[in-house]
Amino acid sequence: MAVVEYKDVSRIYPGSEIPAVNTLNLTVASGELLVLVGPSGSGKSTALRMLAGLEPANEGSIHIDGADVTDFEPQQRDIAMVFQNYALYPQMTVAGNMGFALKQRKVPKAEREAKVLEAARILDLEPYLDRKPKNLSGGQRQRVAMGRAIVREPKVFLMDEPLSNLDAKLRVQTRAELADLQARLGVTTVYVTHDQVEAMTMGHRVAVLKDGFLQQVDAPKELYHRPANRFVAGFIGSPAMNLIPTDRIDGKVTFGSFQVPLDAQTEKALASQPGVAFTVGIRPEHLQLVTSGIPGEVKLLEELGSESYIHVQVQHEDRDQILVVRTDGDATVSRGSTVNVGFNGPVHLFGEDGLRIE
Amino acid sequence: MVEQQRIEPADNGTSGKGGGRARKSSFLSEAWKRRLPLLPAFLIVVVLTQVPFLMSIYFSLTRWRANTAEPREFIGVDNYIDLVSNSFFWSAAWNSILMTVVSVGLSLLFGTGLALLLDRKFFGQGFARTLIITPFLVMPVVAGLVWKNQMLNSSFGVINWFIEGLGMEPISFASRYPLWTIVVVLVWQWTPFMMLIILAGLQGQSSSVLEAAKVDGANGVSTFFQITLPHLRSYLELGALLGVIYLSQVYDHIRVITRGTGSANLPYFVYLRSIGGGWQFGAASAYSIVVVIFSFIIANFGLRVLSGLLTDEGA
Amino acid sequence: MADFAKPKGKGRFTSLAFTSLTWLLAGIFFFPIFWMFISGFKSELDANGAPKLFFEPTLEQYRIVTETPPxxxxxxxxxxxxxxxxxxxxxxxxxxxxxxxxxxxxxxxxxxxxxxxxxxxxxxxxxxxxxxxxxxxxxxxxxxxxxxxxxxxxxxxxxxxxxxxxxxxxxxxxxxxxxxxxxxxxxxxxxxxxxxxxxxxxxxxxxxxxxxxxxxxxxxxxxxxxxxxxxxxxxxxxxxxxxxxxxxxxxxxxxxxxxxxxxxxxxxxxxxxxxxxxxxxxx
Missing domain, CATH: 1.10.3720.10 (MetI-like)
Known part of the structure; x- marks a missing residue:
């Protein structure tokens, strides 16, 4: 059980001008599963590797359980890490892999074996303890990597895209198992992924990064319903939020001939905004097909069975604009037909600087 | 197993590091920490290669005949001036270039051919490869002796036996074609080496690329020239580089087969002029310095090729 | 795998030809070593004459060369x-x-x-x-x-x-x-x-x-x-x-x-x- 803190942490790779991680401030509560999510190059892995001690921090400090570990070697930090490709020692058996860290700490053999066996039991790895990693399936390898982390009983688990090498079905299953395991063990966990679905389903809180900057850190629900800026709005949620550039005319934000419905609070905040250019964000489920609304042509239809995503091309400020509408599975439209789109829920508004207005 | 005392990992900052200031000095020692493992090898190589080289430079500026009682005398660049007009030196230089270029070229050509043949699946593939690589493993002295005495000898050589069988006069290869005899033996020894490198290249070729070419309708010949050969380029370069390093310094074969007659390359010429009977240590040192300069021009070129290989890899 | 000569119909003949060629070249390359090896079991009389493939093998030469002359x-x-x-x-x-x-x-x-x-x-x-x-x-x-x-x-x-x-x-x-x-x-x-x-x-x-x-x-x-x-x-x-x-x-x-x-x-x-x-x- 430990609190992890990043205080103004920056990492500039040699030969680069732009920091990979830029003055990151982040606190992970004890026992929390925090997910770092972002597109590639966002700095999420760098942030994790700095916490592991595999990458030095150029500025700022990192604290585990109150102790400044910024200049500690990985060995001194009492952390365990699960790597994307598992990084199992090929010449050691499953038991050898899981017990290696304990052996390094000179834990007596009997105690070591007991702990390995216990971890193997939790992860259903008992029959495989004498096998070499090359004789295991992808899912089993992933569990060995997990086992190697749990036997340590570390202060913090670090996970670097641990599920990305599994096939889609196994990934969904393992995702749930992993979240459950973490909750049972109650060990503070920092989890890196590029997959926002994984982030949303697993994280107690999710930290979104882009270009080395922390965009927002919040509970998944909050992230979804109140994205702090245009980037988070577009990144979280699938299919992605519709983001429509609009201009303010006569104090109102309009879409085509429609006035965008804003709640009173947002309306008030909008009044104090100096610019004219805004972005309206609306999730696909908050749009619907109506008899009288914004007219457009169906360009693409994605049918998933339980629901359908309809891509409608509408005219807005003399430009073509695609709106994705999410409907239930039995939509009757077809490609090329003309439909009307109407608003059906909350609308997000972002200013010229991309920040949320409310 | 012996019961050992359990040691907790040190997680309190006993090392006293922690601030931004402390980090600077730890980075400096980090550079040395990284350099430390290669220092022994580095220093040993510097001492063992550079010290003799510096001594050679000094000797090359002296008149020093080891077979006379004359003392060593500093004469400046005279040895180098004499060298320019020494036709033996230039013919040795020409031999060197000819021998290196022809043997490396032929070894690469034959090696590529053999590699292509061996890269097919057929019965006894591994055994055929084993037979073909063996010449590379043979001690150069033995290779020279076997070829000279048992293959090419004019009275009991196997090849001359064939030639006589065809009704022609036997040829004493080593005395009539000394340079080419040596080239034959060098090619025999180095073709297997080149074959192994090219084979590694062929086996490293991704099968999906070849399949894509097949789907795109390329036939065998055009697949070879447009896909396989470009892929092999870096392997050919590596083979050429290693070949030049070793074949430009051939000594053993020459010593055993011709003793330098009509086939002395630069190393052998330097040898003949110094410890090989000439005892002109001053002049020989000057020759060797020139050889080193030549070698470094070639090396520079070779290393540029190599640096290309290394940067490709980094990409 | 080389791209030519896959055993397929007409290709089978080519394949056989390539295999034979490989064996021929392997034989040529190995021949001097083979010759050296068998000659070591010849008597000097057999070795210093017209090349002979069949002879009465002897270990005599090995005995002599491993002896140390003073x-x-x-x-x-x-x-x-x-x-x-x-x-x-x-x-x-x-x-x-x-x-x-x-x-x-x-x-x-x-x-x-x-x-x-x-x-x-x-x-x-x-x-x-x-x-x-x-x-x-x-x-x-x-x-x-x-x-x-x-x-x-x-x-x-x-x-x-x-x-x-x-x-x-x-x-x-x-x-x-x-x-x-x-x-x-x-x-x-x-x-x-x-x-x-x-x-x-x-x-x-x-x-x-x-x-x-x-x-x-x-x-x-x-x-x-x-x-x-x-x-x-x-x-x-x-x-x-x-x-x-x-x-x-x-x-x-x-x-x-x-x-x-x-x-x-x-x-x-x-x-x-x-x-x-x-x-x-x-x-």
Missing amino acids: GQLGFWEATTNSFIIVIVSTLIVMMLAVPTAYALTIRPVGKWMEYLFFFISTKFLPIVASILPIYILAKHFDLLSSRRLLIILYMSMNLPLAIWMLRSFFQEVPRELIEAAEIDGANLRSQMVSVILPIVAPGLAATALLCFIFAWNEYFLAVQLNTTGGETVPIWASSVVDERGQFLAKLSAASTLATLPVIVAGWVAQKRMIRGLAMGAIK
Whole structure:
């Protein structure tokens, strides 16, 4: 059980001008599963590797359980890490892999074996303890990597895209198992992924990064319903939020001939905004097909069975604009037909600087 | 197993590091920490290669005949001036270039051919490869002796036996074609080496690329020239580089087969002029310095090729 | 797989032709060695005449060449010298090259490429150019009358090659494995022993073998520095001819004995050897 803190942490790779991680401030509560999510190059892995001690921090400090570990070697930090490709020692058996860290700490053999066996039991790895990693399936390898982390009983688990090498079905299953395991063990966990679905389903809180900057850190629900800026709005949620550039005319934000419905609070905040250019964000489920609304042509239809995503091309400020509408599975439209789109829920508004207005 | 005392990992900052200031000095020692493992090898190589080289430079500026009682005398660049007009030196230089270029070229050509043949699946593939690589493993002295005495000898050589069988006069290869005899033996020894490198290249070729070419309708010949050969380029370069390093310094074969007659390359010429009977240590040192300069021009070129290989890899 | 001659209909004939050609060339390349090998079992009468494939085999020549004529270099002495010199020098090379390869790959020094180039560039220095200073230095340090001189020289001769090859193998050690070991609390020694060395072990073996081959076969330095008490097998092999004239059967027996250790070792490790030379250098 430990609190992890990043205080103004920056990492500039040699030969680069732009920091990979830029003055990151982040606190992970004890026992929390925090997910770092972002597109590639966002700095999420760098942030994790700095916490592991595999990458030095150029500025700022990192604290585990109150102790400044910024200049500690990985060995001194009492952390365990699960790597994307598992990084199992090929010449050691499953038991050898899981017990290696304990052996390094000179834990007596009997105690070591007991702990390995216990971890193997939790992860259903008992029959495989004498096998070499090359004789295991992808899912089993992933569990060995997990086992190697749990036997340590570390202060913090670090996970670097641990599920990305599994096939889609196994990934969904393992995702749930992993979240459950973490909750049972109650060990503070920092989890890196590029997959926002994984982030949303697993994280107690999710930290979104882009270009080395922390965009927002919040509970998944909050992230979804109140994205702090245009980037988070577009990144979280699938299919992605519709983001429509609009201009303010006569104090109102309009879409085509429609006035965008804003709640009173947002309306008030909008009044104090100096610019004219805004972005309206609306999730696909908050749009619907109506008899009288914004007219457009169906360009693409994605049918998933339980629901359908309809891509409608509408005219807005003399430009073509695609709106994705999410409907239930039995939509009757077809490609090329003309439909009307109407608003059906909350609308997000972002200013010229991309920040949320409310 | 012996019961050992359990040691907790040190997680309190006993090392006293922690601030931004402390980090600077730890980075400096980090550079040395990284350099430390290669220092022994580095220093040993510097001492063992550079010290003799510096001594050679000094000797090359002296008149020093080891077979006379004359003392060593500093004469400046005279040895180098004499060298320019020494036709033996230039013919040795020409031999060197000819021998290196022809043997490396032929070894690469034959090696590529053999590699292509061996890269097919057929019965006894591994055994055929084993037979073909063996010449590379043979001690150069033995290779020279076997070829000279048992293959090419004019009275009991196997090849001359064939030639006589065809009704022609036997040829004493080593005395009539000394340079080419040596080239034959060098090619025999180095073709297997080149074959192994090219084979590694062929086996490293991704099968999906070849399949894509097949789907795109390329036939065998055009697949070879447009896909396989470009892929092999870096392997050919590596083979050429290693070949030049070793074949430009051939000594053993020459010593055993011709003793330098009509086939002395630069190393052998330097040898003949110094410890090989000439005892002109001053002049020989000057020759060797020139050889080193030549070698470094070639090396520079070779290393540029190599640096290309290394940067490709980094990409 | 080569792209031509897949056994398919008309291709089957081509395939057979290519296979025959391969076997023919393999035969040609191996023939001199085969000839040397069988000639060692001939009597001198059979060997010094028109080439003969069928003869009455005898071990006589092996008996003669392994006998030590008084005052001359004997086979057993040369073999002992060779093994000691080659093994010791190869061990030293490996002990120096392993940490160097580590410092060029896993935790690389700044400008690692320049260090690597320096090591390789020393291979371009013709040995003959430094034989004289080496002789003078060796005499000064009283190394001429021992095996030590050749040990030192073969070490410096093979070190760059070993570093080059080991670098290739070390490069194939996945970064994450070392990082995982660091996080697991392994110190440098333990990372080396438990993680890195087991992975590069085949590469170490191949590299050591190549060093062994080059050192075993080396003749120039051995003969020129003429270290009394340190004469090696190549000197012995050439002396069999020099001193006993045209005795082809004896020469063949001696040649077979001289080359056998390296040929056997090379056959065993052929695949790995080439991986070390070619892989990693090229991607």
